[in-house]
Amino acid sequence: MAPPGMSAESTPSSTGIDLSGERRFLSWWIWVVYSILIVAGIPWYWPAQYEGTLFGLPTWTLCSLAASFVASCFTAWLLMTRWPVESVENDLPVSEKNHS
Amino acid sequence: MNESVMPFGWGGITFLVCYLIGLLFIGWLGGRAKKDNSLRDFYLGGKGVGMVVLLLTLYATQYSGNTMFGFSGKAYRVGFSWITSVHFMTAIIVGYLLFAPGLHRLSRKHQFITPNDFLNHRYHHRGINIVAPILMILALGNYLLAQLMAMGRALQGLTTMPPETAYIVGVVLLAGIMLVYETMGGFRAVAWTDVLQGVILMIGFSILIFLIWTQFGGIAETTQKLFNSSDADRVKVLPPDPLGSRRWLSYILIFGLGASLYPQAVQRIYAARSTKVLRNSLIAMVFLPLMTSWIAVMVGVTGAAHFQGLDGSQTDRILTIICREVQQSSTLGYWLVVILFSAILGALMSTADSCMLTISSMTTKDLYLRFINPKATESQLTFMGKWLSWLVVGILAGFAIYLNSLSSKPTLVKLLDLKFDMLVQLAPGFMLGMHWKRLHGTAVFWGLITGLCVTFGLYSNEWIQSTGFHHGLFGLLANLIVAISLSLMPLSNKEQICHDPKKAA
Numbered sequence: 293m294a295p296p297g298m299s300a301e302s303t304p305s306s307t308g309i310d311l312s313g314e315r316r317f318l319s320w321w322i323w324v325v326y327s328i329l330i331v332a333g334i335p336w337y338w339p340a341q342y343e344g345t346l347f348g349l350p351t352w353t354l355c356s357l358a359a360s361f362v363a364s365c366f367t368a369w370l371l372m373t374r375w376p377v378e379s380v381e382n383d384l385p386v387s388e389k390n391h392s
Numbered sequence: 393m394n395e396s397v398m399p400f401g402w403g404g405i406t407f408l409v410c411y412l413i414g415l416l417f418i419g420w421l422g423g424r425a426k427k428d429n430s431l432r433d434f435y436l437g438g439k440g441v442g443m444v445v446l447l448l449t450l451y452a453t454q455y456s457g458n459t460m461f462g463f464s465g466k467a468y469r470v471g472f473s474w475i476t477s478v479h480f481m482t483a484i485i486v487g488y489l490l491f492a493p494g495l496h497r498l499s500r501k502h503q504f505i506t507p508n509d510f511l512n513h514r515y516h517h518r519g520i521n522i523v524a525p526i527l528m529i530l531a532l533g534n535y536l537l538a539q540l541m542a543m544g545r546a547l548q549g550l551t552t553m554p555p556e557t558a559y560i561v562g563v564v565l566l567a568g569i570m571l572v573y574e575t576m577g578g579f580r581a582v583a584w585t586d587v588l589q590g591v592i593l594m595i596g597f598s599i600l601i602f603l604i605w606t607q608f609g610g611i612a613e614t615t616q617k618l619f620n621s622s623d624a625d626r627v628k629v630l631p632p633d634p635l636g637s638r639r640w641l642s643y644i645l646i647f648g649l650g651a652s653l654y655p656q657a658v659q660r661i662y663a664a665r666s667t668k669v670l671r672n673s674l675i676a677m678v679f680l681p682l683m684t685s686w687i688a689v690m691v692g693v694t695g696a697a698h699f700q701g702l703d704g705s706q707t708d709r710i711l712t713i714i715c716r717e718v719q720q721s722s723t724l725g726y727w728l729v730v731i732l733f734s735a736i737l738g739a740l741m742s743t744a745d746s747c748m749l750t751i752s753s754m755t756t757k758d759l760y761l762r763f764i765n766p767k768a769t770e771s772q773l774t775f776m777g778k779w780l781s782w783l784v785v786g787i788l789a790g791f792a793i794y795l796n797s798l799s800s801k802p803t804l805v806k807l808l809d810l811k812f813d814m815l816v817q818l819a820p821g822f823m824l825g826m827h828w829k830r831l832h833g834t835a836v837f838w839g840l841i842t843g844l845c846v847t848f849g850l851y852s853n854e855w856i857q858s859t860g861f862h863h864g865l866f867g868l869l870a871n872l873i874v875a876i877s878l879s880l881m882p883l884s885n886k887e888q889i890c891h892d893p894k895k896a897a
Contacts, residue, residue, distance in 0.1 A: 316493075317490065318490075318827065330479075334637050335631040335632060336632075336634065338631035340631065342630065343629075345612070348612025348613075349472075349612075349615060350472055350630075352631045353475060356479070357478065357686065360475075363486070364682065367482070367485055367486055367678045371489075371674055372675065375667070375671050
């Protein structure tokens with residue numbers, strides 16, 4: 293749920309900040325995915341004296357690294373798909389826009 | 393056990409000297425590329441940098457002496473559990489999702505230079521304008537101090553000088569070189585030297601993984617050796633206990649929310665030439681922990697298996713101990729260590745010079761210009777910023793030398809933790825403030841003060857330590873409660889006018 297004062301359709305606010313572009317990383321499911329990856333990545337669920345190995349590494353280590361790799365891929369995907377490259381006009385300083 | 397590398401011969405020393413002269417030359421080129429005497433040109437390189445420079449400067453800045461010495465030292469102490477570092481370095485990029493897109497866009501529109509420029513633009517609050525820059529300067533000062541100490545330690549043993557003398561020479565010489573190239577070229581010099589340092593750092597990490605594989609029989613042998621060790625070392629291959637797991641989560645949270653607010657990294661968000669450049673750099677950055685932090689962990693764990701018995705701050709030297717072993721083995725090993733040491737110096741200097749430049753920019757623009765001399769011209773401020781760098785580094789170098797003379801030396805990771813406990817208190821102002829328009833300056837200010845009081849008030853509290861969570865996270869919780877509660881309270885008419893620029897106008 294959005295915090296009070298945060299409307300779904302945002303416009304430039306009294307703070308001078310247009311919030312429309314930044315919310316695309318705030319969808320609840322994105323942070324659920326990250327939470328799952330954190331829970332999977334921290335090896336809290338392995339038996340205390342676990343000695344299994346895989347490819348020369350403790351197995352729990354590989355699971356942790358795998359979760360980290362998935363988190364990296366997910367983040368890269370989010371950046372690629374949800375952060376559209378703005379036009380040059382939007383990148384211009386206020387002073388230059390006023391002159392153009 | 394000898395904890396230093398063997399003194400480099402003339403060949404190795406010549407290589408290092410050429411490398412350091414190369415840095416000065418790049419600094420000189422940065423100075424020649426200067427467009428004007430403005431603050432933006434000196435601190436952000438004018439219109440910004442492209443993808444390759446941004447990626448390598450982000451990389452060289454974020455992976456530092458702490459990564460090479462501190463992370464390998466910590467992995468020596470706790471074992472494979474320090475894979476935590478792979479997770480939390482990834483968490484930094486995830487933390488950017490919360491504010492970097494908006495911050496970059498605003499910085500282009502409003503020509504921000506320092507991190508506090510955003511806070512001032514967003515809240516117009518005098519208290520924040522005083523506390524936030526001081527907080528960031530203190531946090532960065534702590535980080536710069538850690539880098540200077542690591543520089544001294546890196547140089548110990550490279551020459552035939554006594555270790556204490558070598559430490560002092562290392563701190564003074566390397567800090568001096570950084571100051572010279574930064575004074576000549578500002579951000580361009582720092583970013584361009586970061587390119588060279590970043591490339592050598594990547595080569596250095598590749599060499600490290602190669603050395604571990606060839607010199608110590610690979611990771612399988614290391615794992616088995618630790619499984620067959622005494623209980624104190626065997627625990628380094630076992631999954632962490634519940635306390636270790638909570639600490640792991642704590643590191644992810646404090647890095648994701650605190651390290652993403654590194655002031656020097658925020659300035660690199662400003663310095664990206666375009667959104668595309670920033671986005672693509674972050675996409676590349678998110679995979680680098682697997683190729684960098686993970687290798688530092690392997691170094692520490694390999695050291696724990698093959699060089700047992702180190703203690704306290706001695707463990708931060710495990711990398712140099714491994715290097716000594718490799719150096720003695722063959723001529724190839726000797727030259728690999730020479731290149732690796734260049735990478736280590738690169739990692740230290742690239743982080744330290746960025747901290748130095750950011751401290752200088754915040755002191756001049758956020759404190760001197762805003763509160764002491766609002767009529768100062770840009771060229772006066774640029775001039776002042778250059779000399780402030782010399783003063784700050786001079787003081788911190790003296791402090792680094794003093795700390796090394798103490799019998800109980802602080803470990804690098806301890807210094808790192810302290811910084812994040814402070815920086816994370818800025819998260820509501822940047823991250824929540826980017827999305828929630830009702831959050832106002834007074835709420836952020838009192839949240840920040842509460843967070844800092846709770847963090848430092850609880851610093852020696854044993855119960856907090858027993859939870860495994862960083863003090864800064866308890867401070868952040870208090871900070872958020874205060875900031876959100878105050879923002880939800882109805883404002884008086886007078887306060888509404890203060891917080892609403894449209895009404896004020």
